[in-house]
Amino acid sequence: MAKKCYYITYIACNGATGDAYLCSEGISYVPTGGGCGGGYFLSDDLGFNVGNASERSGTVTVVSCTFCPGCCTDAIADKYDCLNGNCVKDSLYKTPGLYSTISDCENVCGTGCGGKCISNSDWAQIEGFSGQLKNRNCS
Structure with a gap:
């Protein structure tokens, strides 16, 4: 137990x-x-x-x-964000977690994200930065 x-x-x-x-x-x-x-x-x-x-x-x-240090661990509830019409866990991309339940996120997110989507140009910029960093040694 x-x-x-x-x-x-x-x-x-x-x-x-x-x-x-x-x-x-x-x-x-x-x-x-x-x-x-x-x-x-x-x-x-x-x-x-x-x-x-x-x-x-x-x-x-x-x-x-x-x-009670060392006794137990509090359950950390998942939070969600709407990214380009999809609800994703905040831990996936280290996003802020605007929605406390998946259903809250889905109610707002739906198709097109209810105005909270990243624009195509912003997404292209993120993908470009990601591609540049992919081959870098960050150690």
């Missing part, structure tokens, strides 16, 4: 409060009404269970992996 970064907050039975960022396969807060009246955090891979913790209250939120 893939790990995620979790942010937990709690109020302990003695009234102390705390929070933490934890890397885990899964964390949940189970309200029980037992112990001091609240519940407990449950995480098999971290060893949290009913026998070793009881809290008055607690929250669990999945947060960005940047809060």
Whole structure:
């Protein structure tokens, strides 16, 4: 199971409060009404269970992996651009990624790109530069 970064907050039975960022396969807060009246955090891979913790209250939120370095990687959603009537991933030509979904791009792009196409002369210039650079050693 893939790990995620979790942010937990709690109020302990003695009234102390705390929070933490934890890397885990899964964390949940189970309200029980037992112990001091609240519940407990449950995480098999971290060893949290009913026998070793009881809290008055607690929250669990999945947060960005940047809060748990080395834990996980946030999914990077593909973005798209319209180039000469075709929707392409922004990573293909390192374009800005104006559209967050393929359907958004296709709605605007259609045939002729809705006015956002590169002109034929600009495209010819890009192809010319590309041809010139093809045989250069850039190291």
